[in-house]
Amino acid sequence: LTSKYKSEFLANMSHELRTPLNSLLILSDQLCKNTDGNLTTKQVEFAKTIHLSGNDLLMLINDILDLSKIESGTVAVDVSELRLDDLQRSVDRSFRHVAESKHVEFVLNAVQPLPKTVVTDVKRLQQIIKNLLSNAFKFTHQGQVTLSMALADSGWSRDNEELNRAGQVIAFSVSDTGIGISADKQQIIFEAFQQADGSTSRKYGGTGLGLAISRELSRLLGGEIRLVSTPSQGSTFTLYLPQSYNPSRSGRHGRTIVHESEAKLQAERLHALDDIAATARPQTTPLAEVHELPTSELVQFGNVADDDRNEILAGDKVLLIVENDLAFAKMLLEAARRTGFKGLVSTSGGGALAMTREYQPSVITLDIFLPDMEGWRILERLKADLSTRHIPICVVSTDDSCQRALNSGAIGFLTKPLQSVDVVNEALAHLYQFADQSTKRLLVLMPDSPLRVRYLASLDSETQVTTAETADQARAALAEGGIDCLVTDGSITAFGPEDVIESLDRRPLARQLPIVLYCEGDETVGAQWKRGHSAFALRQARSLERLLDATAFFLHRGTAAMSELERQSVQALYDAARVLDGRKALIVDDDMRNIFALATVLDEQGMVIVSADNGRDAIRLVQSDPTIDIVLMDIMMPEMDGIATMKEIRKLPRGKNLPIVAVTAKAMKGDREKCIEAGAWDYLSKPVDTSHLLVVLRSWLCQ
DSSP: OHHHHHHHHHHHHHHHHHHHHHHHHHHHHHHHHTTTSOSOHHHHHHHHHHHHHHHHHHHHHHHHHHHHHHHTTBOOOOEEEEEHHHHHHHHHHHHHHHHHHHTOEEEEEEOSSOOSEEEEEHHHHHHHHHHHHHHHHHTOOSSEEEEEEEEESSOSOTTOHHHHHOSOEEEEEEEEOSSOOOGGGTTGGGSTTOOSSTTHHHHHOOOSOHHHHHHHHHHHTTOEEEEEEETTTEEEEEEEEESBOOGGGGTSOSSSSOOTTBOOOTTOOOTGGGHHHHHHSOSOOHHHHHOOOOHHHHGGGOOTTOOSTTSOOTTOOEEEEEOSOHHHHHHHHHHHHHHTOEEEEESSHHHHHHHHHHHOOSEEEEOSOOSSSOHHHHHHHHHTSTTTTTSOEEEEESSOOHHHHHHTTOSEEEESSOSOHHHHHHHHHHHHHHHHOSSOEEEEEOOSOHHHHHHHHHSOTTSEEEEESSHHHHHHHHHHOOOOEEEEOSOOTTSOHHHHHHHHTTSOTTSOOOEEEEOSSOHHHHHHHHTTGGGSOEEEESSHHHHHHHHHHHTTOOGGGSOHHHHHHHHHHHHHOOTTTTOEEEEEOSOHHHHHHHHHHHHHTTOEEEEESSHHHHHHHHHHOTTEEEEEEESOOSSSOHHHHHHHHHHSTTTTTOOEEEEEOOOOTTHHHHHHHHTOSEEEESSOOHHHHHHHHHHHHOO
8 A cells, every 4th residue: 555655646746747847858959959040059058958957857757756666566568579789789879979978998799699689678678778887887987898798598596487497598798897896785786775885876976776676677577687796896787688588487477568567657658768779779669668558457448358468478479359340359359369369359449559559469450440530540550650560450341442451551451241250260360371470572573783782682681582584483473472572663564563463363362462663753654553553552662762661561571670771761761751741730738838848849840830728728729620630638737637628529520530649747557548548549748758759740640
């Protein structure tokens, strides 16, 4: 009970502290950019100091909340895959300048053989490593700091069953030549608010929370941290971690988000602690970062189909069934289990988005007619986000919109009612096969040319490429089967849309053949292929970057599976998108400082801003202004709060399909779920990360 009251007190205090911080951070960031060029160099430095101090305060707030929630058992493990070379590059980018400023050598060492990836909670792993490296640089004045990654077969506690049973254990060691820690202090430094020397906080700063949080997080991930240190010579902190996280081994419930007592941090995203994540994974990863759904509260979206959400293990193939018809959803669930999937069921769009964030399913089947939003909105939202666009989605609907589904990025389209269970079984079998194959097959129909050479060299080595230089070679490759995408420049005139259409008869409806057409300036080629466009998905590319982006899109490959050049090209395209220019946003907030701060950011993107300081005015504006494209809704408002306002807006004809993003400084358990149920399509916590805000807006307004 004491822990509960402490958590609630801290969450409410978080709201009071975050509200003024929101304006401080956003506006100081704008001043730092000096867009108008009217600030002196010294004034820009003042603004940077204000912004840095605000971030320090935010970090402290987050640290205290983080530790409190770990102690009270409300943190979940959000399992995903991270390439170790990406981690190494991001750490180098984040700390190289620190090393240079302190004139300390920074060494990165990957001891081979080493697995290509680690499967764990990526954000938490990055948080631990950043804490360890930050401490190493803080207490090292000369010499070097080293981060080593190597496989280990010993070094951890004998009674750590999770590490003892792990197939592979990776040791992340942070070594320094700093001040060291005496033997009698090597245990207390892992306690909250403790440091090796009482004078340390005055000399070096800090609160003594970093190592306490790191130790608890390492345990949460099935690992542990060990320390070896000699005063005046330096220290080595080693994080031992299973290469592949397995919740069943730790005695937790078998789920990717594994235990009610480890629920995802409510409305907390640790902005300041996530610098490494911002570089290791593109900023366009909102879905992985804004979800805050604990296990017990997913019931609010209704486990009415008795699905497998509490039985999911790391490595399982998971099918998310988004279906308004509960009877049909249950039938699909049983078929999914027979196929080998673990199944999840959502009967609403809000629940579907939340469960996608929470579980990162392998495949999704999507009904278009849902009670709270059109399925098209969900498809557009997921495919506009780099963190989820790789998830294969098969549209299953009575709506005759196959072409729209395929062009929007769906892997296939099934028309209800399905004729038999055999049709369902066959479709799910093909989807399972696609999700299970790590190597995707690409047919490239182009003559040998500098473009083809550069294109093929840019692809990841795990993409299996078949090249064809004649129409007969292309037809033979399609007849053989198994091609996941066709790329052509249209120069082989003997091969055209009719050849593709003929091959479609041999393909399952759940896995259609998408086409990427490279046609730099030649509209006649594009016109020729568009004649067959109603039978297959077609994307045109006029640059190598667009070609790489379209290929990755149709092969359903996430950024972790891309080559470095592919990731850079795709990220650049997403960052350069000007989808916000000219769009109108309604900002609803009772604090004019927040309206001013958000409006300043959005105005720079070319957006038109209208505002309301209460819920009733917001409803009136939505009724009277049909040009509003999106709403940013504060939750904590007097008289009529954001929850009630969103419910009323959703009752309006104009408000049914209007994107609403909830923005709140509250950190209470269940706050996010209340927003989704009230009609929010997305959720942001204060202080708002401006780059993340823009990603969310682009995702909803991209169509």
